[in-house]
Amino acid sequence: MKSGETERFLRLAPEKKGRVLEAAIREFAEKGYAGASMNRVVGEAGISKGALFQYFGSKSGLFVYVYKMAFGLVKDYLRAVREETKEEDFFRRLERIMDAGIRFIQTQPGLARIYYHLLYTGDSPYQEEMLRELKRESHRFIRSLVEHGMDKGQVRRDLNPDTAAFMLQSVLDRFLQAHHLEITAGPLRQGMGLGETDRPNITELVALFRQGMGAPGGGT
Amino acid sequence: MKSGETERFLRLAPEKKGRVLEAAIREFAEKGYAGASMNRVVGEAGISKGALFQYFGSKSGLFVYVYKMAFGLVKDYLRAVREETKEEDFFRRLERIMDAGIRFIQTQPGLARIYYHLLYTGDSPYQEEMLRELKRESHRFIRSLVEHGMDKGQVRRDLNPDTAAFMLQSVLDRFLQAHHLEITAGPLRQGMGLGETDRPNITELVALFRQGMGAPGGGT
Amino acid sequence: MKSGETERFLRLAPEKKGRVLEAAIREFAEKGYAGASMNRVVGEAGISKGALFQYFGSKSGLFVYVYKMAFGLVKDYLRAVREETKEEDFFRRLERIMDAGIRFIQTQPGLARIYYHLLYTGDSPYQEEMLRELKRESHRFIRSLVEHGMDKGQVRRDLNPDTAAFMLQSVLDRFLQAHHLEITAGPLRQGMGLGETDRPNITELVALFRQGMGAPGGGT
Amino acid sequence: MKSGETERFLRLAPEKKGRVLEAAIREFAEKGYAGASMNRVVGEAGISKGALFQYFGSKSGLFVYVYKMAFGLVKDYLRAVREETKEEDFFRRLERIMDAGIRFIQTQPGLARIYYHLLYTGDSPYQEEMLRELKRESHRFIRSLVEHGMDKGQVRRDLNPDTAAFMLQSVLDRFLQAHHLEITAGPLRQGMGLGETDRPNITELVALFRQGMGAPGGGT
DNA sequence: GATGAATGAGTTTTCATTCAT
DNA sequence: TATGAATGAAAACTCATTCAT
Numbered sequence: 001m002k003s004g005e006t007e008r009f010l011r012l013a014p015e016k017k018g019r020v021l022e023a024a025i026r027e028f029a030e031k032g033y034a035g036a037s038m039n040r041v042v043g044e045a046g047i048s049k050g051a052l053f054q055y056f057g058s059k060s061g062l063f064v065y066v067y068k069m070a071f072g073l074v075k076d077y078l079r080a081v082r083e084e085t086k087e088e089d090f091f092r093r094l095e096r097i098m099d100a101g102i103r104f105i106q107t108q109p110g111l112a113r114i115y116y117h118l119l120y121t122g123d124s125p126y127q128e129e130m131l132r133e134l135k136r137e138s139h140r141f142i143r144s145l146v147e148h149g150m151d152k153g154q155v156r157r158d159l160n161p162d163t164a165a166f167m168l169q170s171v172l173d174r175f176l177q178a179h180h181l182e183i184t185a186g187p188l189r190q191g192m193g194l195g196e197t198d199r200p201n202i203t204e205l206v207a208l209f210r211q212g213m214g215a216p217g218g219g220t
Numbered sequence: 221m222k223s224g225e226t227e228r229f230l231r232l233a234p235e236k237k238g239r240v241l242e243a244a245i246r247e248f249a250e251k252g253y254a255g256a257s258m259n260r261v262v263g264e265a266g267i268s269k270g271a272l273f274q275y276f277g278s279k280s281g282l283f284v285y286v287y288k289m290a291f292g293l294v295k296d297y298l299r300a301v302r303e304e305t306k307e308e309d310f311f312r313r314l315e316r317i318m319d320a321g322i323r324f325i326q327t328q329p330g331l332a333r334i335y336y337h338l339l340y341t342g343d344s345p346y347q348e349e350m351l352r353e354l355k356r357e358s359h360r361f362i363r364s365l366v367e368h369g370m371d372k373g374q375v376r377r378d379l380n381p382d383t384a385a386f387m388l389q390s391v392l393d394r395f396l397q398a399h400h401l402e403i404t405a406g407p408l409r410q411g412m413g414l415g416e417t418d419r420p421n422i423t424e425l426v427a428l429f430r431q432g433m434g435a436p437g438g439g440t
Numbered sequence: 441m442k443s444g445e446t447e448r449f450l451r452l453a454p455e456k457k458g459r460v461l462e463a464a465i466r467e468f469a470e471k472g473y474a475g476a477s478m479n480r481v482v483g484e485a486g487i488s489k490g491a492l493f494q495y496f497g498s499k500s501g502l503f504v505y506v507y508k509m510a511f512g513l514v515k516d517y518l519r520a521v522r523e524e525t526k527e528e529d530f531f532r533r534l535e536r537i538m539d540a541g542i543r544f545i546q547t548q549p550g551l552a553r554i555y556y557h558l559l560y561t562g563d564s565p566y567q568e569e570m571l572r573e574l575k576r577e578s579h580r581f582i583r584s585l586v587e588h589g590m591d592k593g594q595v596r597r598d599l600n601p602d603t604a605a606f607m608l609q610s611v612l613d614r615f616l617q618a619h620h621l622e623i624t625a626g627p628l629r630q631g632m633g634l635g636e637t638d639r640p641n642i643t644e645l646v647a648l649f650r651q652g653m654g655a656p657g658g659g660t
Numbered sequence: 661m662k663s664g665e666t667e668r669f670l671r672l673a674p675e676k677k678g679r680v681l682e683a684a685i686r687e688f689a690e691k692g693y694a695g696a697s698m699n700r701v702v703g704e705a706g707i708s709k710g711a712l713f714q715y716f717g718s719k720s721g722l723f724v725y726v727y728k729m730a731f732g733l734v735k736d737y738l739r740a741v742r743e744e745t746k747e748e749d750f751f752r753r754l755e756r757i758m759d760a761g762i763r764f765i766q767t768q769p770g771l772a773r774i775y776y777h778l779l780y781t782g783d784s785p786y787q788e789e790m791l792r793e794l795k796r797e798s799h800r801f802i803r804s805l806v807e808h809g810m811d812k813g814q815v816r817r818d819l820n821p822d823t824a825a826f827m828l829q830s831v832l833d834r835f836l837q838a839h840h841l842e843i844t845a846g847p848l849r850q851g852m853g854l855g856e857t858d859r860p861n862i863t864e865l866v867a868l869f870r871q872g873m874g875a876p877g878g879g880t
Numbered sequence: 881g882a883t884g885a886a887t888g889a890g891t892t893t894t895c896a897t898t899c900a901t
Numbered sequence: 902t903a904t905g906a907a908t909g910a911a912a913a914c915t916c917a918t919t920c921a922t
Contacts (some may be wrong), residue, residue, distance in 0.1 A: 008881085031254070032252065032253075032254050033251055033254075033255070034251065034253075034254035034255035035254035037915080037917090038916075038917060038918085039916065039917085042884095047882090048882060048883045048887095049883080049884060049918085050881095050882060050883050050884065050918090050919085050920085051881085051883075053917085053918065053919085054881080058917080059916095061915065070435055082907090113437050128401070128404070131401065132401065159428070160420065160424055163420040163424045163428060164422055165396075166394070166398075166420050166425070167391050167428060169394070170390045170391040170395070171386075171387050171390045171391065173394070174386070174390035174393070174394075175386075178355075179349065181348070181352070194231040199378070199386070204380055204383045205386075208383060208387060208433075209432070212432020212433065213427070213428075228905090231906095232906095257890085257891075258892060258893085259891075259892085267908095268909085269892095269893085269909065269910095270893095270895085270908055270909070271906075271907055271908075273893065274905095274906075274907080275893085278892080278893075279893090470790070471694070472693075472694050473692075473695070474691065474692055474693075474694035475694035477894080477895065477896090478895075478896060478897085479894080479895065479896085482905095483903085487903090487904095488904045489896090489897085489904080489905060489906095490897095490902090490903060490905065491904075493896085493897065494902080494903080497897080498897080499895095499897090568844070571841065574842065599868070600860065600864055602860055603860040603865060603868060606831075606835075606859070606860050606865070607831050607868060609834070610831045610833070610834035610835070611826075611827050611830045611831065613830070613834070614829070614830035614833070614834075615826075615830070618795075621788070621792070622789065624797045639826070640820070640823040644820055645826075647821060648819070648827060648872065649872070651872050652868065652869070652871050652872020652873065652874065653868075655706065668885075697912070697913090698912080698913060699913085701914060707886085708886060709888065709914080709915095710885090710886065710887055710889045710914090710915080710916085711885075711886060711887075713913085714885075715917080718914080719912095719913065806902095856893095
């Protein structure tokens with residue numbers, strides 16, 4: 001996953017950089033890797049074809065750049081939440097993270113779309129590598145929370161932190177993905193009763209975790 | 221998601237049918253929908269271009285056909301496991317299902333690859349529809365198990381079966397996906413300590429579920 | 441313009457023959473020669489692909505057959521009008537022919553469409569040959585009327601019958617073509633005042649002919 | 661009938677532009693719209709496939725461009741003749757216009773072929789729109805001549821100028837079309853007696869018009 | 881550095897025609 | 902006779918990439 005020579009791009013005027021990134025993000029998000037067209041990107045970004053190739057070398061170069069950027073943003077976001085909630089109870093933190101995730105998806109649907117779409121696009125270069133990296137990072141993130149909770153006596157100490165983290169991560173991811181699907185689906189919603197949704201509510205979910213993972217006397 | 225007219229294809233000699241399906245599966249699995257090439261499919265299958273289009277009408281027709289087939293196989297497989305384990309304890313059933321999933325992936329890596337790859341390909345036609353259908357079906361499947369477990373007094377009756385099913389499904393899926401990733405990655409395996417794996421073991425995972433969801437006196 | 445071996449077709453049950461012809465006519469009329477598809481013809485006619493090729497040998501074979509049939513129909517129609525109006529004044533006959541043409545277009549828009557469309561399709565095999573034949577035949581038809589009118593003393597005898605026929609034929613054709621255009625255009629009609637039309641009325645047109653071509657004391 | 665973005669084409673070196681146009685004209689003229697092949701056009705023009713599509717966007721874009729060009733040329737030609745003959749007698753002008761038409765066909769057979777062929781191709785995009793436009797323009801042209809002739813006392817004032825124009829236009833068009841057919845047919849000429857021709861001579865035709873339309877004392 | 885015209889292999893799809901059954 | 906599966910050339914069109922200016 002070599003990065004290519006994007007220095008030239010980084011030196012660009014921020015406004016132009018923004019246009020290029022936005023165009024690239026939208027294109028990859030909407031069409032997937034193989035379906036995306038460099039032609040359309042230059043068209044939307046309002047730059048010349050030559051320029052785009054000078055910045056990123058190739059289509060896959062641009063893709064990797066965009067992916068890394070999206071990945072970085074999500075990481076920053078999560079780190080911020082971790083800092084903010086440092087002092088709170090483990091299960092409360094879970095709730096906060098889920099809330100944050102939902103907010104992220106709602107306020108930045110474009111980026112969320114990248115996150116999910118790029119993530120699973122399947123036809124992207126280095127895709128398996130990326131998937132693995134992503135999983136590893138988020139696993140570490142959750143595990144660090146779990147271990148912190150154990151230290152504080154909020155999470156049962158007999159749990160294997162990896163197993164617990166795996167479980168939490170699975171559920172969180174799916175929860176947010178379901179939310180994302182609800183958002184993007186919008187108008188369809190067919191065959192579902194009113195108010196009915198694919199996704200459980202946060203409180204219930206976290207309560208269940210607390211029952212299964214919470215230390216006997218550790219809660220609120 | 222109309223099925224097109226695949227009667228002609230179905231009437232084909234099994235050997236030929238097999239070649240075509242295999243080629244299509246491999247192509248879609250390796251390249252994703254947009255990246256797949258009908259030219260390569262006919263090349264690998266050893267049939268004429270015209271024939272493929274007469275069988276499936278279009279690229280998306282072929283894709284939908286392959287998807288439905290894979291979906292059907294997974295469904296059959298799960299139903300069989302459900303029948304087989306009817307008399308067993310809920311948590312034992314979970315284990316069996318996970319075992320079955322792993323066996324499926326190991327014995328039919330190609331189809332598993334479709335399942336995960338197509339599932340998340342993101343650029344496929346009807347993709348959202350498919351995702352939704354898939355989620356709905358597998359949610360129902362798990363929930364029926366949960367309810368059965370509640371009836372038998374093996375699962376806590378105060379749980380919301382939808383929430384519990386959501387959680388179980390999330391973890392199962394992720395577990396199998398992680399396994400699948402391990403399989404397909406094969407030779408790479410870089411950056412991981414020996415013996416280290418992304419995925420927890422079944423017993424531990426199920427034990428954790430039993431702690432959180434098991435009825436107080438219901439277990440073994 | 442060799443006819444191929446259509447005997448087999450002619451021996452078909454009239455109902456089937458009708459279906460085939462109707463389908464072919466519609467296809468050629470709507471799409472022109474190059475745009476027409478034998479596949480669609482067999483589809484609409486409900487016969488097998490092999491059969492169609494056995495009847496007509498090739499696409500161009502079918503086209504020529506259809507063309508000849510349409511041509512024959514128009515000829516029959518005109519001949520009938522000529523017989524019917526045998527006893528009438530030359531200029532009255534002209535009116536009757538124009539009326540007949542309009543009726544033909546209105547009652548058989550499909551066939552009229554062939555007549556105009558095939559006639560000028562330009563990409564059809566033997567097209568120039570056909571055009572020439574058509575022109576020759578209709579020239580003869582009109583000239584025979586003119587000569588008859590001269591004999592009866594209704595048309596000036598100093599006219600060159602070929603020249604007069606050429607003129608009449610030009611105007612008749614254009615008149616009917618304009619009418620046909622009006623019919624097929626239907627809904628558009630943009631940019632024209634109400635009631636306004638591209639085409640003059642029959643009476644005026646014929647009156648003008650009478651002035652220019654009528655024998656001094658020959659009229660009614 | 662939107663024009664597309666042909667700026668890029670217009671900026672080309674004239675020599676190249678010429679090659680492309682010539683190839684396109686020939687292809688459309690010989691094969692009609694549906695039968696024409698972009699592949700053959702690029703082959704004959706000696707440019708790349710991508711280039712042609714960048715210039716004209718699509719096959720129909722190229723067609724419309726060629727059509728408009730041909731239409732423009734014809735218009736210019738007619739306007740020039742009108743100016744040149746401003747001072748002459750109406751019927752003399754008719755002769756001049758027919759002469760000019762014949763010269764046009766003889767000196768630019770390629771373009772004449774477009775004019776007639778495209779005109780009647782029938783399978784072209786926007787075809788009805790084009791036909792209508794063409795008819796409207798040429799009707800206006802002729803009518804303005806007729807009205808001028810009436811003002812000068814050369815044409816009978818009791819004529820309906822629209823009817824007269826319709827008639828003149830029909831005959832002119834057919835006359836030139838017949839001439840065109842003679843030219844293109846060239847070697848064939850089968851089935852016609854020597855010296856025989858489809859088309860009357862100009863003098864006779866115009867004389868006939870003069871008899872029918874000329875003002876009693878207006879001529880020479 | 882930036883441009884955008886040019887390339888040509890690639891894409892999906894259609895079609896007339898053949899021929900074994 | 903009739904069928905319809907099979908063929909593969911050809912269609913329109915797109916694309917990432919290059920390179921002279």
